[in-house]
Amino acid sequence: MTGRPPMLELRGVTRTVRLPSREDLHILQGVDLTVDVGEHVAVVGRSGSGKSTLLNLLGLIDRQTSGELLFDGRETIRLSDRRRARLRGSSIGFVFQQFNLLERRTALENVMMPLLYGTAGQFWKRERTALEMLDRVGLADRAHQTPGRLSGGEQQRVAVARALVRRPRLILADEPTGALDVTTGEAVMGLLDEIAQDSEAALVTITHDLQVAALSQRAYLLDSGTLHDVDSAHAREALLATSGIRAGREAVAGSGPAADAPGRRTASDAGARA
C-alpha cells in the first residue's frame, strides 16, 4: 500500500431516472469499481445493461443518483459543470463506437479539436502536437483527409489519436471495435492498448465483445445494473445464459491479439472460469 488513492473509485454508485410514467428506472445499483493508473479494465454486458450509463458517469458527463465517484480521491458530485468539463478535458479521453469524428474536418483538425479547450501551451502548439499524435497512430500521411475519405479503421485510429492528444490519464472506450471488422478491430484495440500503456493511462473498455474484454487485466460483467467480477458465480451464470456473449467468448477461445501478454486475461480464460 502506497497510501495513494486510486485514480478512479466508485462506491455504491446508483443511477436512477424517472420515466414519463412517473416510475423510477434503476439503471445502476450499488456499483463498486476501482481503476488505478495504467490499468486496463473491461466492462461487458448486454444491450440495456447500463454500460453506457456507467461510461457517462466515469467520464463525468452524467452524475450519479447516490453513492460516491472519486477522481484522484476527490468526490466529483459537487464539482460544478465547468470544473467537471475542465477535468474531463484534461484527464479523460473518449473513444466512441461510431468514431464521432467531426464531419468535413480533416483528420488533423479532428485531432487538434481537444487542444482548443486545453492550456495556452497546448492551444498554441496544437498543430504540431496533433501531427505527432497522428504519426503515432500511423496516419501522418492522411492528416489532411476528411473522415469521408478514410476507412473505418483509419477513422477509429484518428479517434484514438484525438482521445490521446491531451495525454489523458483515463481513456474511456465505448465499444471501440463495434463498427469495425474483426481484423481491423483487433489492430485498433492493439494500438489503443499500446498507446495507453506507453502513456501510463488507465483504459476502461465498455464492450459486449468478450474478445475485446479479454485484452484487459480485469473484466467485469454489468448485469441488470449491478457489476460483477467476471469470475463470480453470478457472472458465470449470466454469461452462460446469454447466447450472444457465449458465442463471442467461444469464438475467441484460445486466441486474441494480446492473449499471451503478461498479466492479461484471455477470453478463453474467462470462458473457462465462466
Add this chain to the structure above:
Amino acid sequence: MTGLVASIVEAYGELRVNKGRIMLSLIGVAFSVFALTATLGAGGMLSSALEQSVETFSGRPTVLTVMQSEPPTGEIHPEQRDEVVLREIDRLGIDQRTRYSPLSLRYQTGSGVRTAQVTAVDPAYADMFRLRPEQGRWLADSDARRLAPAVVVNSEMWELMGRPEVGRDTVTLYAVDEQTSGQALLVGVLPKDPANAGMGAMAYTPMASVQELPGVEDTDLSYAEYRVWVPPEEADAVTGRLNSALRETDAGRFETYSGGFSFEDSGFGTLRTAIIVIAVVILLLGALGLVNISLVTVRYRVREIGIRRSYGATGGRIFTGVMMESVVATVLSGAVGVAGAVALVRAPFTQNAFRDMGLVDLPPFPVSAVLIGLLAATAVGILAGALPALIATRIKVIDAIRS
C-alpha cells in the same frame, strides 16, 4: 485571452467548413445592413441637401432677424441707425451679423435692360445663408475700398449678362429709372439653387459701398433689417436681450425673431424618422431569417456539440463559440453591406443627384450611418446567436453523442 482566441479560431473553422450555407444565410444580413446604412447615409445626405437648400433662402436655423417695427420720431441717417443697432448686437459679442437691405437695379442683357434684385449685405451673410460661389469669390471687407462696387450674381443673371469674366470684367448697372448708371466689378457667381429657382436675376453687393451703386439714395436704405447668427442654445436669450435693448431707441423700435427655418420641426424630421423605421424593419427581417437558419443549424450540430463537450468544452465555451460564429459572420457581412452602401452613396452619379438637389457643402458619408450599420450587424449577430447558443449549451452530451 487564449480562450477568446481559441473561440475565434473555432468560430472561424466553423465558418470555413460551412461557408456555403453561411454565405447564403448572410446575404440577407449583408443586404439588410446595406439597406440600413445606405438609407441612413443617403437619408442623412438628403436631409443635409434639403437643409442647405432651405438655408440658402431663410438662413441657418438660429439666424435671428432684427427688423424695424416702428420708425423713429425724427429724421435719422441710415448709417446712424445702423450704428445704434449694431452697437447693441456687438455688445452681446456676436460677430456673425449682417446688415440687410434689398434693392432693385437694372442691368444690361443681350435683349435689353432688365431688373435684378440686388441685396446689400455684409460679408458674413454668405456663411449665415450658406452661399458659396461656384466661380470667383464671395464679398470681402476689402471690397468696400474699391472704386467700383463689387457684385456677386446668381448664375441666371450671369448667363443673361453674357457670361462676363469673373474677377476681371465690370458690368454696367442702371438705376431703376435708368437715368443713371455705374460700373460694378463682378467678383463671383453663385450656383443654380433649386430653392431659389424662378426667383430671376439676383445679386449681392457690400453694404459698405452700397451708396456707390447708381441711383441709390438714403431713402432706398430706409428699410432696416439685420441678421445675426447665434449658437442654438443662446438664441432665446439673445432674442430677449435684443428685444429689450432695441425697444426704444433714437432709430425707432426693433423686434428680433427667429427667421431661420427649423429643420427638425418640419416634415423633414418626419421623413428622417420614416427612413429609419423602414431601415430597422428591413434589418429585423434579416435578423429573423438569420435566427431561423441559426436555430436549424444548431439542431444539425447537436452531435458535434456533444463531441466537443465530451472533450472538455465548457457550457460557456460552447455558448461563446456559437455566439461568436454568429457575430463574426454578421460583422463580416455587415462590413460588406456598409462598404456597398458607402460605395453607392459616394458614387459620382449619386453625388451629382445630391448636387442637383442643392447640396452645396457635399458632406462626407455620415460616420453615424457607418457606425449604426456595423453596430446593427453586431447586434443582429448577438440576437441571432443568443438563442441558438443557449440551446447549444442545454444539449445533453449523452443524447448528443448518440444522436
